[in-house]
Amino acid sequence: MTPESSLAAPSWWNRLWxxxxxxxxxxxxxxxxxxxxxxxxxxxxxxxxxxxxxAMKDAVQTTxxxxxKHKLDTYIHQQSYDFSESFVGRGVxxxxxxxxxxxxxxxxxxxxxxxVGNYTSVNDPDAQRDLxxxxxxxxxxxxxxxxxRSRSFDELRRIQNELLKKDKGRTDGVMKLAFITTNPLLPxxxxxxxxxxxxxxxxxxDIEHSLLENSxxxxxxxxxxxxxxxxxxxxxxxxxxxxxxxxxxxxxAIKAHRLTIALRAKGYDAxxxxxxxxxxxxxxxxxxxxxxxxEEQFRYAPEVQxxxxxxxxxxxxxxxxxxxxxxxxxxxxxxLLGIPFDIQPVLISVPQRSVSSDFARRSYDxx
Numbered sequence: 001m002t003p004e005s006s007l008a009a010p011s012w013w014n015r016l017w018x019x020x021x022x023x024x025x026x027x028x029x030x031x032x033x034x035x036x037x038x039x040x041x042x043x044x045x046x047x048x049x050x051x052x053x054x055a056m057k058d059a060v061q062t063t064x065x066x067x068x069k070h071k072l073d074t075y076i077h078q079q080s081y082d083f084s085e086s087f088v089g090r091g092v093x094x095x096x097x098x099x100x101x102x103x104x105x106x107x108x109x110x111x112x113x114x115x116v117g118n119y120t121s122v123n124d125p126d127a128q129r130d131l132x133x134x135x136x137x138x139x140x141x142x143x144x145x146x147x148x149r150s151r152s153f154d155e156l157r158r159i160q161n162e163l164l165k166k167d168k169g170r171t172d173g174v175m176k177l178a179f180i181t182t183n184p185l186l187p188x189x190x191x192x193x194x195x196x197x198x199x200x201x202x203x204x205x206d207i208e209h210s211l212l213e214n215s216x217x218x219x220x221x222x223x224x225x226x227x228x229x230x231x232x233x234x235x236x237x238x239x240x241x242x243x244x245x246x247x248x249x250x251x252x253a254i255k256a257h258r259l260t261i262a263l264r265a266k267g268y269d270a271x272x273x274x275x276x277x278x279x280x281x282x283x284x285x286x287x288x289x290x291x292x293x294x295e296e297q298f299r300y301a302p303e304v305q306x307x308x309x310x311x312x313x314x315x316x317x318x319x320x321x322x323x324x325x326x327x328x329x330x331x332x333x334x335x336l337l338g339i340p341f342d343i344q345p346v347l348i349s350v351p352q353r354s355v356s357s358d359f360a361r362r363s364y365d366x367x
Contacts, residue, residue: 031056034063036075036115038298041183042190043119045131047074047175050112059112061141066116070137072130074116077184082108115183122180131180137173187289187298187347196351200275209260211273214350216285219271220304222311222345223259223281225252253279259339266336273351282348283307289347304347313343 047066050059059076066074089101116134119127182191196204196212204210211219226249256272256279263270263283271282290301300308313333333340 030060030064031076034060034067034074034076036077036183036185038183038185040073040075040115040118042186043117043122043124043127044075044181044183045116045119045127045134045178046113046181047116047134047178048114050114051110055110055112058141059114062114062139065139065141066114069140070133072116072134073118074114077113077115078110079113079184080108080110084108115181116178119180127180131178134175134178135173137175139174142174185298190289196275203274207272207274208257209264209271211271211280211282211351214271214282214285216287216350218284218286218289218304218347219282219350220284220307220311220345221280221282221342221348222307223256223339223341224278225249225255225280226278249277249279255279255339256281258337262337262339283311285350286347300347308345308347311341311345313341 048059048062050056056076056078063074063076066072083103084106086100086102089099091099093099117127117130121127201212204212253274256274259281260270260272263281268283269285273280273282284304284307286301286304288301290299290304299305311334313331315331331343333343335341
């Protein structure tokens with residue numbers, strides 16, 4: 001390479017952020033490199049968010065600084081918010097149909113968030129240490145005024161500082177409002193506790209087709225029966241033979257048992273589970289909820305979605321009879337043996353016996 005060509009060649013920084021196609025290519029490559037996936041986390045720190053035409057560019061620069069200068073695992077997550085569409089509200093209108101509502105602010109926008117870390121829990125010592133560090137950091141990438149304007153709620157911050165006459169001697173960093181959260185690409189089911197305590201485990205020991213026998217990690221809850229007091233499922237067979245049901249919860253346990261047997265007779269992989277306040281029936285045994293590393297938006301696996309759709313409540317055809325408005329929505333749950341399923345089945349984690357719960361119980365029982 002000649003001296004002239006060396007001088008003519010743009011520097012790495014100019015190639016990255018200067019004008020021209022090469023800058024655009026490099027910026028897109030960095031976006032892919034730093035993009036959040038469901039492999040990160042599961043617990044993270046929400047550090048900053050950006051909005052506007054320069055949001056992604058500023059987010060990439062800030063991410064680079066946090067990674068290179070401060071040695072923090074930092075990722076970018078872009079999300080769209082649309083408040084211009086109507087949505088189903090609570091209750092029904094005078095015709096018995098679900099109410100259609102609109103947001104007060106009819107807007108749509110995108111935000112780019114910066115999330116930090118790969119932490120095992122909200123109480124992870126590394127998470128607490130990094131959170132304190134982030135709250136006091138100042139970032140070179142946000143020193144310029146035009147960079148600050150792309151931060152979410154920047155105008156609100158400016159007005160607030162003027163009204164409160166912010167103390168110039170304070171050293172609050174730009175990420176002083178950072179907080180610990182979950183990876184937004186992971187489903188809610190991922191964070192639900194799976195362990196059951198010793199008492200609940202005993203309730204389900206002698207139950208036919210107990211959910212504790214399910215070898216999968218996930219299952220679809222299709223029916224729920226609630227009550228007011230604890231029930232001993234060992235009495236289910238006696239209650240059936242005598243025709244005596246001592247409580248609402250015990251009645252629910254009987255229905256859960258009958259529904260499980262009926263579903264099994266139809267070829268479904270059905271299970272029952274009982275705890276202190278309810279009995280449930282689930283269908284299926286799945287190793288994964290369906291999220292894939294190559295997809296930004298979570299989707300259920302086809303077999304999971306098929307099971308949810310199969311047992312969801314369906315829109316029923318109108319009979320033409322006059323119905324009381326507010327009591328008739330046109331949606332009715334599926335039934336089997338006259339026992340209704342839930343309106344909306346949900347994917348849940350298969351419960352396991354909790355060693356930690358047993359340990360805590362023994363600790364409390366120790367004199």
